[in-house]
Each structure stands twice: as structure tokens, then as C-alpha cells.
Amino acid sequence: MLKHLRQSGTLIGLLGIVLFFALQLPDTFLTARNLLNVSQQISMLAVTAFTMTIVMVMGDFDLSVGSTASLAGIVAAVLFAAGWPVWAGVAAALAIGVVGGLLNGALVAYVGILPFIATLGTLTIFSGTAFLVSDGKTIFGRDIPPGFAGFARSGVTLTEGVTVPAMSIAAVLVLLVVYVTLEHTIYGRRLYAIGGNVHAAELAGLNVRRLRLSAFALTGLGAAMAGLMYASRVASANPTQGAGLMLDAIAAVFLGMTMGRQGEPHVMATLVGVLILGILDNGLTQMNVDSYVREILIGGIVVAAVAMSSYGRARG
Amino acid sequence: MDSLSLIGLSKAYGGVPALRDVTLHLAPGRVHALMGENGAGKSTLIKLIAGVVPADAMVVRRGATAVSLRNAADAAAAGFRFIHQELNIVPQLSVAENILLGHPSPRRFGVLVDWARMHDRARAALAFLGAAHIDVTRQAGDLGTGDRMLMRIASALVVEEGQAAPCLYVLDEPTAALTATESAKLFAVMSRLTAQGAAILYVSHRMEEVMAVCDDVTVLRDGAHAMAAPIAQTTQTAIIQTMTGRQQTAEPPTGPVVRGAVACDAIGVVSGRLRDISFTLQAGEVLGLAGLEEAGQGDLLRLLLGMGRVKSGQLRVLGGPAPTSPVQAWARGVAYVPRERRSEGLMLGMDVRCNTLLPHLGSFGILARKGPETVRTRDLADKVRLRYRAPDQTVRELSGGNQQKVIFARAIAGNPRLLLLEEPTRGVDVGARAEIHALIRGLSAQGCAVILASSDLPELLGLSHRVLIQQDGRQAALIDRAGLTADQLLARVYSPNPA
Numbered sequence: 001m002l003k004h005l006r007q008s009g010t011l012i013g014l015l016g017i018v019l020f021f022a023l024q025l026p027d028t029f030l031t032a033r034n035l036l037n038v039s040q041q042i043s044m045l046a047v048t049a050f051t052m053t054i055v056m057v058m059g060d061f062d063l064s065v066g067s068t069a070s071l072a073g074i075v076a077a078v079l080f081a082a083g084w085p086v087w088a089g090v091a092a093a094l095a096i097g098v099v100g101g102l103l104n105g106a107l108v109a110y111v112g113i114l115p116f117i118a119t120l121g122t123l124t125i126f127s128g129t130a131f132l133v134s135d136g137k138t139i140f141g142r143d144i145p146p147g148f149a150g151f152a153r154s155g156v157t158l159t160e161g162v163t164v165p166a167m168s169i170a171a172v173l174v175l176l177v178v179y180v181t182l183e184h185t186i187y188g189r190r191l192y193a194i195g196g197n198v199h200a201a202e203l204a205g206l207n208v209r210r211l212r213l214s215a216f217a218l219t220g221l222g223a224a225m226a227g228l229m230y231a232s233r234v235a236s237a238n239p240t241q242g243a244g245l246m247l248d249a250i251a252a253v254f255l256g257m258t259m260g261r262q263g264e265p266h267v268m269a270t271l272v273g274v275l276i277l278g279i280l281d282n283g284l285t286q287m288n289v290d291s292y293v294r295e296i297l298i299g300g301i302v303v304a305a306v307a308m309s310s311y312g313r314a315r316g
Numbered sequence: 317m318d319s320l321s322l323i324g325l326s327k328a329y330g331g332v333p334a335l336r337d338v339t340l341h342l343a344p345g346r347v348h349a350l351m352g353e354n355g356a357g358k359s360t361l362i363k364l365i366a367g368v369v370p371a372d373a374m375v376v377r378r379g380a381t382a383v384s385l386r387n388a389a390d391a392a393a394a395g396f397r398f399i400h401q402e403l404n405i406v407p408q409l410s411v412a413e414n415i416l417l418g419h420p421s422p423r424r425f426g427v428l429v430d431w432a433r434m435h436d437r438a439r440a441a442l443a444f445l446g447a448a449h450i451d452v453t454r455q456a457g458d459l460g461t462g463d464r465m466l467m468r469i470a471s472a473l474v475v476e477e478g479q480a481a482p483c484l485y486v487l488d489e490p491t492a493a494l495t496a497t498e499s500a501k502l503f504a505v506m507s508r509l510t511a512q513g514a515a516i517l518y519v520s521h522r523m524e525e526v527m528a529v530c531d532d533v534t535v536l537r538d539g540a541h542a543m544a545a546p547i548a549q550t551t552q553t554a555i556i557q558t559m560t561g562r563q564q565t566a567e568p569p570t571g572p573v574v575r576g577a578v579a580c581d582a583i584g585v586v587s588g589r590l591r592d593i594s595f596t597l598q599a600g601e602v603l604g605l606a607g608l609e610e611a612g613q614g615d616l617l618r619l620l621l622g623m624g625r626v627k628s629g630q631l632r633v634l635g636g637p638a639p640t641s642p643v644q645a646w647a648r649g650v651a652y653v654p655r656e657r658r659s660e661g662l663m664l665g666m667d668v669r670c671n672t673l674l675p676h677l678g679s680f681g682i683l684a685r686k687g688p689e690t691v692r693t694r695d696l697a698d699k700v701r702l703r704y705r706a707p708d709q710t711v712r713e714l715s716g717g718n719q720q721k722v723i724f725a726r727a728i729a730g731n732p733r734l735l736l737l738e739e740p741t742r743g744v745d746v747g748a749r750a751e752i753h754a755l756i757r758g759l760s761a762q763g764c765a766v767i768l769a770s771s772d773l774p775e776l777l778g779l780s781h782r783v784l785i786q787q788d789g790r791q792a793a794l795i796d797r798a799g800l801t802a803d804q805l806l807a808r809v810y811s812p813n814p815a
């Protein structure tokens with residue numbers, strides 16, 4: 001009973017937050033328009049956090065996702081400016097994400113550097129590269145093709161005035177893919193086994209290095225996708241625009257981990273974490289809470305949730 | 317000293333009873349054996365009186381006074397000392413720090429650690445145990461399995477200055493990780509402790525040991541009290557009968573090797589500490605590895621698993637070159653049971669199904685298929701007599717011996733052609749041990765080659781066709797099992813090549 005309470009505590013927290021804003025902002029919060037708006041606002045964080053879950057399942061981290069996102073946006077924009085068609089620029093940017101992820105994976109799995117240090121290093125490398133490629137400038141205006149920027153403004157219209165944004169749909173698709181991969185494939189099971197005990201996984205014949213390498217590549221791919229979504233939404237690219245994603249993504253996974261049976265991450269739980277962060281941000285903004293105060297509040301909530309969960313676990 | 321009574325101990329995990337109204341009387345100066353099959357509730361009983369798991373019901377009395385045991389500090393204050401079955405050490409700390417962990421460390425000026433005194437006290441505890449060879453300044457993680465156990469035992473022996481001597485020592489399978497010589501040292505210490513008036517509660521699955529060193533016995537069955545008697549008034553057969561509800565039958569000898577293909581061929585192999593390794597293993601043959609602790613048995617098995625590199629000499633495994641990684645080894649039909657079930661074998665937080673099928677998941681396709689996997693798991697679990705609730709129960713919730721069975725089930729799940737075993741029945745009860753031995757014999761009869769490293773000499777002799785004796789990494793002798801007694805084997809372990 002106590003255990004169930006601990007596991008579902010985070011979910012109850014989410015419902016509490018929704019209820020709170022619904023009461024505080026009766027006219028604006030629980031409207032289809034606002035909720036769809038929230039879903040678009042959080043879609044980039046969602047994609048990053050969902051794919052971050054893949055490496056965190058193995059007990060690893062990727063601190064470089066933010067700068068990977070920035071780099072991907074910059075690369076696409078620079079290629080657009082050079083006259084590449086939209087599909088080619090997007091493909092190249094995604095490829096950059098995969099390559100960055102492979103670099104992280106190689107450093108962690110083959111060279112044997114702790115993920116924290118390896119990805120801290122590549123964070124700087126990717127971000128430096130983004131500045132180098134873009135000359136430190138924001139790329140915008142005519143350099144960004146309307147076909148690319150249009151994606152963020154498009155959507156599927158359900159009824160008059162209710163349009164599900166394409167970005168939200170993209171995030172849901174990523175969620176489903178990651179969910180099936182982690183929970184319903186042998187591959188996912190193996191990643192969880194590595195998270196459970198790397199040494200034992202290796203002795204039991206799992207190809208730990210290759211699995212880690214590929215998982216980091218997927219996280220890099222997700223980060224690049226998020227970077228492209230961001231660039232599309234603001235119709236511009238600058239070398240720091242993904243910077244905020246990393247901490248929020250890790251916080252979302254941590255919030256989700258409070259719901260795991262053994263404290264392990266699951267992507268559906270990460271979704272709850274993303275919703276908590278996204279809804280808090282949206283609601284507090286609407287209530288005109290100062291953005292610094294907002295950061296303090298959100299940070300406090302993350303720490304409190306994780307602390308409560310580990311305290312509960314220690315007590316059994 | 318007064319005698320201790322543990323009365324009406326009960327504990328259920330999530331509604332499933334693990335211990336039901338068990339009562340036990342421990343007399344000072346006597347060794348009391350606590351026996352029962354894997355999962356019978358022995359460790360649970362111990363955790364209750366150690367105050368690490370809350371009891372549903374429990375009364376503890378020393379003489380006429382009640383002792384309250386709500387947490388570990390209570391138990392320590394009551395003069396109880398514990399060596400738990402699965403307590404891990406802190407590998408980064410020194411041996412001395414590990415031994416004095418949980419005791420206030422000696423100080424200088426109230427704040428600085430008095431290292432000299434700390435080392436002296438740790439040395440004294442080890443010396444008392446006859447284990448003075450262990451360097452107290454070494455990192456605990458560098459110790460071999462036996463030395464780690466001795467270190468943990470030493471930790472329970474530390475008596476703080478000005479404190480009354482402990483009145484109860486509880487040892488949960490201390491000898492499962494010890495060689496015969498190390499065990500003998502432990503028994504000597506136990507008799508000194510009982511001579512000082514302490515009571516000892518002792519858990520072991522090694523019957524001979526229990527019959528030799530214990531004074532009384534209590535048998536648990538399915539969490540309930542099944543029998544209590546002085547050892548002198550009962551027999552090994554009666555105890556086993558009470559534990560298992562079955563008569564113990566003698567194990568049949570391993571059948572002769574049907575000459576077949578060569579599973580493994582080593583000529584003058586040098587690798588790491590291994591030297592002069594030369595043997596030819598037939599398909600279906602069981603090769604025992606003997607030697608003092610860490611004489612290279614583990615290194616040899618891991619070399620065959622693809623964890624080492626051959627420096628010189630020739631090694632062929634299953635008709636090909638030696639595998640270069642465990643991935644390759646498993647793919648080619650090698651299976652491995654590691655020595656340390658918790659650190660090297662199990663994903664404790666994952667379920668029985670995943671732990672059992674882990675190396676073989678690929679054979680179910682790309683998508684996880686719960687149905688067939690569950691069927692397969694059930695089948696394997698029955699084979700090794702696993703006591704568990706369901707295939708999706710987490711392994712952490714299984715008793716120690718049952719965790720061991722999961723690792724064995726994993727190794728035989730893929731119908732291996734070369735089975736590498738390190739202490740395969742450590743902590744496994746008599747009945748399940750015989751069952752696992754029968755499985756090994758069955759695999760051997762079907763042509764699976766087996767290499768078995770075990771400190772359990774009867775096991776080694778009962779299963780092997782030949783025994784390879786190692787000394788400090790070197791192959792010292794390769795002898796036929798036929799006609800070898802345990803005493804002779806032990807003698808050969810110490811001096812492999814008698815004049």
C-alpha cells in the first residue's frame with residue numbers, strides 16, 4: 001500500500017498541479033486551446049527526455065543533448081542557406097545527431113570514460129562546433145525556407161479552431177517508438193539488464209559495448225530532432241538555443257524514476273515528468289510568476305519529489 | 317549467562333508468510349544449527365532478530381527479561397553479532413575500515429582517526445580468527461572470496477572496550493565461501509566463543525559440518541517450526557527427512573565418458589597468471605578444477621569464456637579458436653555460472669524470467685514475447701527446484717539459495733555444449749543440490765562438456781571424470797577421479813606431485 005502510494009505519488013502530484021491551475025485560472029487553463037498549446041511547448045523537451053530515457057535505463061547520462069540540439073539546428077540552417085533542399089538539410093542535421101551520439105557512445109563504451117565526464121566534454125565540443133559553423137550568429141529570415149518553418153505551424157485540424165500541432169504529433173510518435181523499443185523488444189530488455197548489473201550482463205554474453213554505443217546514438221538522434229523542432233518553431237537557429245533542454249530532460253527522467261518499481265526509468269513515467277515540468281511552466285507563466293521564481297519553484301519540486309521517493313524506498 | 321528465547325516469530329512479505337510462529341531456545345555455550353530448505357525462512361528469522369526487517373510478531377527473552385529489538389542498534393546493544401548471508405563489503409575501504417565499520421573508530425584528539433590503533437584492533441580480530449595473513453591496509457575489494465568472508469567474520473568478533481562480551485553470534489552460511497582449511501579455522505574460533513559462554517546460531521547446508529560442530533538443531537519447513545533436538549539425539553537422515561519430506565538417496569556416480577568430439581583442447585597455454593595449462597576435454601566429459609583458493613580456477617574458466625588472451629600455447633574451444641569475448645562464447649554454446657551470484661550473476665531488481673533467459677533472449681525474436689518466455693522460465697525453474705511465486709517476481713525477493721538456482725537455470729537454458737561452473741551449488745540446499753548434480757550428469761550424458769571449479773570436495777569428486785589441480789595459476793597435476801578419496805584429493809591440493 002505504502003509502496004503503491006510512493007510509486008503513484010508523482011502521478012498524484014501531476015493531478016494536483018493540474019487541479020491547482022484549473023482552480024486558479026478557471027477561464028484559461030483547462031481549455032482545449034491552452035492544453036494543445038502546452039503540448040506544443042513541451043514537445044521539444046518531450047522528445048529529448050524520451051530519448052534520454054534510453055541511456056538512463058542503462059544507468060548512463062547524456063549531458064550533451066542540449067548542444068547536440070543547437071548544433072543540429074545550426075547545421076540545418078547553414079545548409080538551407082547554402083541552397084540545400086529541406087529534406088537534405090534535415091537529414092544531414094539528424095545524421096549529425098547520430099554521429100554525436102556515436103561519439104558519446106564510443107567514449108563511454110569503448111574508451112571507458114564515465115558518461116558524466118565524456119558527455120560533459122562533448123557538450124563543449126558540440127557547442128563550440130555550433131558557434132564555429134554559424135560564426136556565432138543567429139541564422140534567420142530568408143535563409144530559413146518556409147517549408148521548414150511551416151512544419152511547426154502546421155497541424156491536424158480536428159474541429160473548427162481545434163488543431164493538434166504537428167510538433168505534438170511528432171512527440172507522441174517518438175514516445176510510441178521509444179516505448180515499444182524499451183518495453184517490448186529484446187533490445188530494450190537488454191538495456192534494462194545493463195542498468196541492473198553491467199558486469200553480470202557482460203558475463204552473461206550481452207554485447208554491452210555495442211548496446212551502449214547504439215543507445216547513445218538514439219539519444220543523439222532524439223536531441224537532433226528536438227533541435228530541428230526548435231529551429232522550425234522559431235524559424236531561426238542560434239548556437240545556444242538548445243541549452244535549456246538538458247537539465248529539464250534529466251529532471252523529467254528523474255521525476256519519472258520515482259514511479260519505477262525499483263527506481264528504474266520508464267518512458268511513460270518520463271512523460272509524467274515532462275508534463276509536470278511543462279504544466280508548471282505554463283501555469284506559472286499565466287499567473288505572471290516571475291521567471292526566476294519559477295525556476296526556483298520547479299527546481300524545488302524536482303528535488304522534493306526525488307527526495308521523498310528515495311526516503312520511501314530506504315524505509316522499504 | 318542466561319539462555320535466550322526467541323518466541324513466536326512471524327513475518328509475511330506482502331501477505332505471503334515467510335515465517336510462521338517459530339520458537340527457538342538458545343543455550344549459552346552451545347552451537348545451535350538452523351536448518352531448512354532454500355526459502356524455508358532461515359535468513360528471515362535472522363533478519364528479524366537483527367532488527368533489520370520489522371517482525372509481524374516476536375518476543376525475545378534473555379532469562380526472564382524481555383529484550384526489545386526494533387533496529388540494528390538495539391540488537392548490537394543486546395550483545396548480538398551477525399554475519400548475514402548477503403551483506404556486502406565496502407570494496408573501496410581498507411580491510412581495517414571494513415572490520416571496524418559499525419564500531420566507533422578510535423580517535424585522536426577526538427576528531428582525527430587513530431589509524432595505528434584502528435589497524436591494531438583489526439589485526440587482533442583477524443589474528444583471533446587465525447587469518448593474520450590478511451593485510452589490514454589493503455583495499456577490501458582486492459581480497460579473494462574466502463578472505464572477504466574471514467574479514468566479515470572478524471568484524472563480528474570486534475568487542476568494544478568497556479563493553480560486555482557478546483552473548484549471541486549468528487552466522488548465516490559462513491562456510492559457503494570458505495575452503496575446508498578456512499572452515500576449520502572458523503570452527504576453532506566458534507569453540508573458543510562458546511567456551512567463553514556465548515551462544516551461536518549457525519546456518520549451513522553442509523550436513524557433515526552441522527553434524528560435527530553443532531550441539532542442537534532446529535529445522536524449519538515452509539517457514540514453520542518442524543523439529544528441534546540435540547544433535548546427539550538425532551541423525552543426518554532424520555534431519556534431511558524433516559527438511560525435505562523425502563528420504564535422501566545416494567547420488568549415482570557420473571557415467572563414463574562416451575568418446576566423442578573434442579570440446580576443448582589446451583596445449584601449454586599461458587595467459588595472465590595461468591601457466592602450463594594442457595588438457596584435452598572430450599564432449600561429455602566433466603573436468604574438475606581443484607586448488608587452494610584463487611589458484612587460478614576462475615582465471616581458467618574466464619579464459620574459456622573469452623575474458624582473457626592466450627599469450628602463448630594453443631587453445632581451441634568447441635572446434636574453433638578460443639572465443640575473444642563472452643558474447644562470442646555464449647553464441648558458440650558456452651555457458652557460465654559465475655562465482656559471486658550477486659555481483660557477477662544477477663540483476664537483482666529484474667524478474668526471474670528476464671534473469672533466467674537473459675543470454676537467450678535473442679532466440680525469441682526481436683519483440684519480447686512474454687507468453688513463450690514465461691512457459692520456458694517455468695520449465696527451467698521446475699528443473700532446478702526453484703522456490704518462487706511467479707516468473708515476474710523480482711530476484712531480490714528470492715532467498716539466497718534460490719537466487720543461485722536462477723543462475724544455474726540461466727546456464728542450462730540454451731542447451732550448452734561447454735558448461736563452465738564456479739561453485740554452482742553454493743548456498744543450495746541438499747535436495748536441490750542433488751537435483752543440480754543430476755542435471756549436470758544428464759547434460760554430460762548428452763555430450764555437453766563440463767568444467768567445474770568447486771571448493772566442495774564431495775561435489776568435485778562426485779561429478780568429475782578427471783581433476784585438474786592448479787597451484788598459483790600453474791597446472792600442477794591432472795588426475796583420474798577413479799579411486800580418489802576426498803582426503804587424497806585434499807592432500808594432492810596441498811602437494812600436487814607426491815614423490
Ligand SMILES: Nc1ncnc2c1ncn2[C@@H]1O[C@H](COP(=O)(O)OP(=O)(O)OP(=O)(O)O)[C@@H](O)[C@H]1O
Nearest residue numbers: 329334354355356357358359360713714715716717
Ligand atoms: N524482501 C522480500 N520480499 C518478498 N519475499 C521475500 C523477501 N525476502 C525473502 N522473501 C521470501 O521469504 C522466504 C524465506 O526466505 P529466506 O531468505 O528466509 O530463506 P532461507 O531459509 O534463508 O533460504 P536460503 O537457504 O536459500 O538462504 C522465501 O520464500 C523468500 O522468497
Ligand SMILES: [Mg+2]
Nearest residue numbers: 359401715716
Ligand atoms: Mg538464507
